[in-house]
Amino acid sequence: MNKPLRRIAIFCGLLVLALLVRDNWIQFVQADELADHKHNRRVEIARYSQPRGNIIVDGKAITGSKETNGTDFKYKRTYTDGEMWAPVTGYASQVYGATQLENLHDGILTGDDDRLFFNRTLDMITGKSKKGGDVITTLNAKAQKAAFQGLGSKKGAVAALDPRTGKILALASTPSYDPSTIAGGSKKDEEEWKRLDEKNNKDVPMLNRALRQTYPPGSTFKVVTAAAALENGLYDSIDEKTNSPLPWKLPLTTGQPLPNEGNIPCKDASLKLALQVSCNTVFGKISDDLGNEKMIEQAEKFGFNETVDTPVRTAASVYPEDNRPQNAMAGIGQASNRATPLQMAMVTAAIANDGKMMKPYMVDKLRAPNLNVVEQTEPDEMSRPMSSETAHKLQDMMENVVEKGTGTSARISGVTVGGKTGTAQRGVANSEKPYAWFISYAKGEDGSPVAVAVVVEDSQASRGDISGGGLAAPIAKSVMKAVLDSEK
Amino acid sequence: MSSSTTSTTTISTAGPPSRRNTELAMLAFAVIIPVFAYANVGLALSDEMPSGMLSYGLGLGLLAGIGHIVVRKFAPYADPLLLPLATLLNGLGLVLIWRLDQSERLARAAASQGFAYQASAPNQLMYSAMGVAFFIGVLMLLKDHRILQRYTYISMAGALVLLVMPVFFPAKFGARIWVTVGSFSIQPAEFAKIVIAVFFAGYLMVKRDALALASRRFMGLYLPRGRDLGPILVVWAMSILILVFETDLGTSLLFFGMFVVMLYVATERTSWIVFGLLMSAVGAVGVATFEPHVQQRVDAWLDPFAVYETGQGTEQIAQALMAFGSGGVMGTGLGQGNSDLIGFAANSDFILATVGEELGLAGTMAILLLYGLIVERGVRTALAARDPFGKLLAIGLSAAFGIQVFVVAGGVMGLIPLTGMTMPFLAYGGSSVLANWALIAILIKISDTARRPAPAPAPSPDAEMTQVVRP
Numbered sequence: 002m003n004k005p006l007r008r009i010a011i012f013c014g015l016l017v018l019a020l021l022v023r024d025n026w027i028q029f030v031q032a033d034e035l036a037d038h039k040h041n042r043r044v045e046i047a048r049y050s051q052p053r054g055n056i057i058v059d060g061k062a063i064t065g066s067k068e069t070n071g072t073d074f075k076y077k078r079t080y081t082d083g084e085m086w087a088p089v090t091g092y093a094s095q096v097y098g099a100t101q102l103e104n105l106h107d108g109i110l111t112g113d114d115d116r117l118f119f120n121r122t123l124d125m126i127t128g129k130s131k132k133g134g135d136v137i138t139t140l141n142a143k144a145q146k147a148a149f150q151g152l153g154s155k156k157g158a159v160a161a162l163d164p165r166t167g168k169i170l171a172l173a174s175t176p177s178y179d180p181s182t183i184a185g186g187s188k189k190d191e192e193e194w195k196r197l198d199e200k201n202n203k204d205v206p207m208l209n210r211a212l213r214q215t216y217p218p219g220s221t222f223k224v225v226t227a228a229a230a231l232e233n234g235l236y237d238s239i240d241e242k243t244n245s246p247l248p249w250k251l252p253l254t255t256g257q258p259l260p261n262e263g264n265i266p267c268k269d270a271s272l273k274l275a276l277q278v279s280c281n282t283v284f285g286k287i288s289d290d291l292g293n294e295k296m297i298e299q300a301e302k303f304g305f306n307e308t309v310d311t312p313v314r315t316a317a318s319v320y321p322e323d324n325r326p327q328n329a330m331a332g333i334g335q336a337s338n339r340a341t342p343l344q345m346a347m348v349t350a351a352i353a354n355d356g357k358m359m360k361p362y363m364v365d366k367l368r369a370p371n372l373n374v375v376e377q378t379e380p381d382e383m384s385r386p387m388s389s390e391t392a393h394k395l396q397d398m399m400e401n402v403v404e405k406g407t408g409t410s411a412r413i414s415g416v417t418v419g420g421k422t423g424t425a426q427r428g429v430a431n432s433e434k435p436y437a438w439f440i441s442y443a444k445g446e447d448g449s450p451v452a453v454a455v456v457v458e459d460s461q462a463s464r465g466d467i468s469g470g471g472l473a474a475p476i477a478k479s480v481m482k483a484v485l486d487s488e489k
Numbered sequence: 490m491s492s493s494t495t496s497t498t499t500i501s502t503a504g505p506p507s508r509r510n511t512e513l514a515m516l517a518f519a520v521i522i523p524v525f526a527y528a529n530v531g532l533a534l535s536d537e538m539p540s541g542m543l544s545y546g547l548g549l550g551l552l553a554g555i556g557h558i559v560v561r562k563f564a565p566y567a568d569p570l571l572l573p574l575a576t577l578l579n580g581l582g583l584v585l586i587w588r589l590d591q592s593e594r595l596a597r598a599a600a601s602q603g604f605a606y607q608a609s610a611p612n613q614l615m616y617s618a619m620g621v622a623f624f625i626g627v628l629m630l631l632k633d634h635r636i637l638q639r640y641t642y643i644s645m646a647g648a649l650v651l652l653v654m655p656v657f658f659p660a661k662f663g664a665r666i667w668v669t670v671g672s673f674s675i676q677p678a679e680f681a682k683i684v685i686a687v688f689f690a691g692y693l694m695v696k697r698d699a700l701a702l703a704s705r706r707f708m709g710l711y712l713p714r715g716r717d718l719g720p721i722l723v724v725w726a727m728s729i730l731i732l733v734f735e736t737d738l739g740t741s742l743l744f745f746g747m748f749v750v751m752l753y754v755a756t757e758r759t760s761w762i763v764f765g766l767l768m769s770a771v772g773a774v775g776v777a778t779f780e781p782h783v784q785q786r787v788d789a790w791l792d793p794f795a796v797y798e799t800g801q802g803t804e805q806i807a808q809a810l811m812a813f814g815s816g817g818v819m820g821t822g823l824g825q826g827n828s829d830l831i832g833f834a835a836n837s838d839f840i841l842a843t844v845g846e847e848l849g850l851a852g853t854m855a856i857l858l859l860y861g862l863i864v865e866r867g868v869r870t871a872l873a874a875r876d877p878f879g880k881l882l883a884i885g886l887s888a889a890f891g892i893q894v895f896v897v898a899g900g901v902m903g904l905i906p907l908t909g910m911t912m913p914f915l916a917y918g919g920s921s922v923l924a925n926w927a928l929i930a931i932l933i934k935i936s937d938t939a940r941r942p943a944p945a946p947a948p949s950p951d952a953e954m955t956q957v958v959r960p
Contacts (some may be wrong), residue, residue, distance in 0.1 A: 002880050003872055005754045009884055010868040013751075016895040017861035021854055023904040025814045028850035036812020040797050040807065041829050043815050073594070 034365055042073065047111070049074035049095055054110040054370070056090050056132030057167075059142045062135075064090060074186065085149040088172045088209045089140060089314070092180035095176065097194060100208070101313045102136055102364070109134040109367045109375065116367075116375045117137065132370035134364055139168035139365045139378075143483040144451070148173035151476030157457035160343040161480050162351035164442060166380040167359030169311060171453070172211040172343075201324075203380040212315045213265045215339035216456055219425030221438045222334030222452035224282045224395060225348060227272055229299035230287045231391045237379045239272040239394045241398075249282040251326040252289050259329075261284050262424075276398045277406035279422065280411075281333045288332020293323055296332065302386035303348045305340070311363050314366040318344035334425060345454035352399065353442035353449035354420070356392035366405050387468035392463075408441065413482060417444040420468045420477065439473035451484040453477045504583070505940060508569035512686050515573035516557055520550045526823055530588045533824030540586075548567050548614065549580050563628045568870060568916070569936035574863050575929045575937050577915035581856070584823070585843050586610045586917050587704035591835040592829035607835055609917045616919040620926035634935045638878045641691025644684050647659035651681035652727070656734050665735040666909075678740040679911075682747075683931065689748055690881035692720070696856030697877070701756035701814045707762050718764075722749045729776060736782040739896050741909030743889055745769055746904035750888040751881055754871075783906075790906035805831055807838065809901050813845035813853075822848025836917045838909055841901045856915070857898065863890040867932050873939035883935045886928050 007340040010357035027035065029094040037044060044101040052066035053076065063086045065079040078093045080086065091101025099107055108114030112121060112133040124131055131219060141161075148159035152175040161171035182193040230236050248258035259281050261267050267280035275283035288296055300306070300320035308317045318340040323331065329338035336414050340348075343361060347363060367376040387395070399419030402408045408420040420441030427433040442452040494862045513580040539545075555575045560567050578900030587610035589595060599606040631637070637644075653667045654677050667674045693700075723834045725745060732741040749765030777783045785802055788795070792805040812828040815821070826846035845853045867887025893910055900907035911921040 002877060004753055005757050005870050006868065006880065006884055009750055010755060011871075013864045013868060013888065013891040014861070016891055018855060019855050019904065020895060020898050020902070023899065024813075024845075024850060024857065027810060027902055028816055028845060029818055032817045032850075035811050036817065038811055038814070040804075041811040041815065042830055043538075043811070046827060084769065125672060150887070217711045284843050291674050372741070388814070426673065 014331040078184040084177040088174040137370045142172040144171040147479040147483040158342045160211045160346040161453040164354035169363040178206040218334035218340040219423030221423035226332040242269045245283045285329045289329040295329040349440040350452035355389040411478045420464040438470040506681040512569035519573040519577035530824040566940040567933040568936040582915035615924040618924040624926040644688035648685040651677040676920035679920040686885035697755040699766040739910035747889045768830045786906040809842040814843040816846035870936040
């Protein structure tokens with residue numbers, strides 16, 4: 002009987018071998034994949050097993066960590082002024098994952114980043130517990146507060162940049178949410194999450210409108226059209242008469258001519274005057290004269306049709322290929338072209354910065370727990386959408402708007418301010434409440450320290466009050482003032 | 490080692506070494522390693538030496554010591570590795586169960602389901618003591634394993650009773666494998682494993698010639714006669730019935746596998762293996778097509794993570810796999826993993842996942858090799874045994890042990906569908922500990938008989954003058 006016995010011995014050996022091979026497969030070959038599996042709670046458990054690093058604005062942490070008595074998670078994320086800062090921080094939830102800076106710099110915040118390897122090892126040797134690093138942002142707390150309070154209960158967004166560097170100074174979006182309320186794993190957090198969910202909440206509080214919502218830019222887009230006209234040599238001077246008949250019909254259409262806002266002197270108006278009073282006919286015709294291709298080219302130089310990583314990725318603003326009448330309408334920001342508030346702030350910043358557009362960013366430094374700088378973001382030129390002469394001409398035009406035109410409510414005494422209003426129509430035959438826009442910059446002693454774009458989506462105010470000048474400009478003004486004050 | 494193997498296969502009058510001192514030395518390791526592991530868990534969980542460490546060490550040492558003394562007295566020539574291996578696994582099992590007792594997460598889960606959470610380690614320690622007592626009882630009462638041969642048909646009846654009993658008791662956790670009396674419940678299948686091995690060994694020893702020789706050759710295979718197919722068909726039918734009525738895939742697979750192995754050893758006919766495989770394939774596919782319980786198991790095996798998308802079934806296998814993966818090569822260290830995320834049955838069927846996460850690939854392979862060694866010592870005992878009954882019984886028990894380890898570990902690691910059996914010695918459960926200690930006792934008894942020197946042949950005055958004339 003020994004021969005079959007030996008064979009059975011081999012069979013049993015093979016069974017054990019199969020187990021060993023399988024064990025190597027799951028604990029070596031597939032180990033990392035299983036360890037980081039999205040349903041593996043250990044990832045979250047590790048993330049909240051020590052206080053998370055903080056997101057810092059103006060030297061103060063806008064986030065925190067609170068010790069809890071939960072089984073799985075030792076710490077919970079907290080936020081100071083969560084609603085105000087939510088468009089910057091995103092959220093870090095024990096249950097629902099993380100977004101925006103909380104997600105993108107998770108490695109630094111938890112201390113797991115490869116660049117913190119040395120720190121970690123040192124801590125391990127000296128017996129200290131693992132610590133997270135900090136994310137230091139470029140934001141300006143006063144400007145952010147001005148933006149958030151300016152928006153108040155209105156639905157809208159503000160993006161403010163330092164035109165010289167591309168630093169994002171303010172990024173507000175309303176209605177907002179407090180990420181603290183969904184940071185934990187309790188029943189209450191779950192209810193709050195459900196309430197905030199896009200499916201249940203038509204206000205979409207978790208949408209970061211400043212970066213990720215595109216709006217028809219309305220008349221604010223006229224500065225892009227003006228830039229295209231000057232850059233392409235359609236007109237050389239901003240004071241010469243343009244070839245602009247009134248009334249003017251959209252090309253290839255019959256029927257009503259393109260209306261202007263009231264009875265304004267738009268016939269053959271100069272660029273400066275046309276922008277001052279916001280002539281639809283003049284800029285519509287410029288866009289048509291230049292053609293779709295040239296308009297796309299100019300828009301793309303300003304950053305349209307592509308996303309930007311700030312590092313939080315923006316939605317791409319669009320200027321599409323279109324037919325002649327649509328392209329003409331796009332020249333006044335009323336067709337299929339759309340822009341995020343950040344995009345319009347970038348356009349403004351490029352003009353204010355004499356034609357040089359800096360890449361917008363909101364993370365200044367990543368800092369290790371021992372305060373060493375792990376990564377420092379350097380200002381980076383993104384493109385040159387226009388020559389400096391063109392930029393100066395546009396500045397002249399925009400400053401004129403604030404001085405004498407539709408943007409007078411953004412005036413700040415003793416400071417040169419340039420701006421442009423916009424009122425983008427919405428709905429069939431303008432049946433819905435329009436979007437009120439305002440873009441502006443302020444000049445300081447050394448270039449322009451702030452460019453801002455404000456959009457107010459919807460408002461409780463009556464229809465007649467909605468115009469960029471009335472609703473959005475005061476917000477832009479207080480943001481600019483906040484930045485100027487903190488510059489001193 | 491080589492001297493022991495040569496001396497076990499040939500009968501010599503010199504008297505082989507009994508290897509009892511080797512066993513004692515090995516036992517010392519088998520006690521010390523779990524004590525260190527115990528200290529390790531205590532330090533990891535609460536930064537201090539666990540208070541019960543001394544009593545645990547002494548208790549385990551005492552059990553091992555008594556076991557050793559009894560082996561020395563009643564089975565002096567027994568295999569020296571079996572007792573230390575069983576002690577080591579049992580000791581480590583106690584540590585792992587105690588470690589999972591400390592899990593707040595499991596306590597909360599139990600509380601939320603309305604159970605009073607009980608520490609399992611004290612019970613397991615009691616079961617271990619009972620198991621060693623059982624082991625001692627078998628060694629002392631069973632003078633010779635051949636006595637068991639007398640009880641062939643009683644064993645058959647006993648096995649039937651044990652296997653059928655759970656049908657009359659309510660199902661627990663989706664399987665009818667328990668006999669519950671009051672607050673006390675046992676898993677008769679664990680004991681049936683041994684009893685049925687006795688029956689198979691006795692039956693096959695008598696029938697092996699008929700089964701082996703009366704056959705027709707067809708396409709290179711010896712086909713058994715129709716009437717000789719009877720026993721295998723009966724066992725097959727039994728396995729299927731267990732599967733259908735008790736929804737116990739593991740037990741069914743174990744018995745059928747054990748029977749095919751023993752049949753093959755008894756008859757030396759490969760055809761039985763072919764028949765066995767065919768029949769288990771037919772049985773498995775057949776039952777899987779109409780038995781939802783088995784289907785669920787297979788589905789959960791094919792895509793363990795599907796539960797998160799569909800919300801159907803159990804996440805246990807997915808959790809076990811993630812525990813293994815998170816352990817990686819070196820593991821998190823005892824007491825520092827999160828294998829309690831598996832939740833239900835973390836300290837019984839799924840205890841290997843805790844080994845995987847906290848001791849890593851290295852520790853898991855070591856544990857698997859310990860099991861492999863037990864099987865190997867069992868097979869060696871079968872090879873060394875001088876009587877066919879002993880050979881069959883030893884191989885039957887070792888193969889059953891090996892198949893059980895494969896089925897459980899393979900199920901937990903996602904190699905095969907999960908069947909719901911316990912890791913011998915490691916997992917929490919009284920029936921399992923008792924039955925496996927008895928199994929080890931029988932193997933020790935057979936190995937003692939096998940290695941015991943034969944009585945010196947009567948002196949023959951003309952032995953030296955005998956001439957062998959070769960043609």
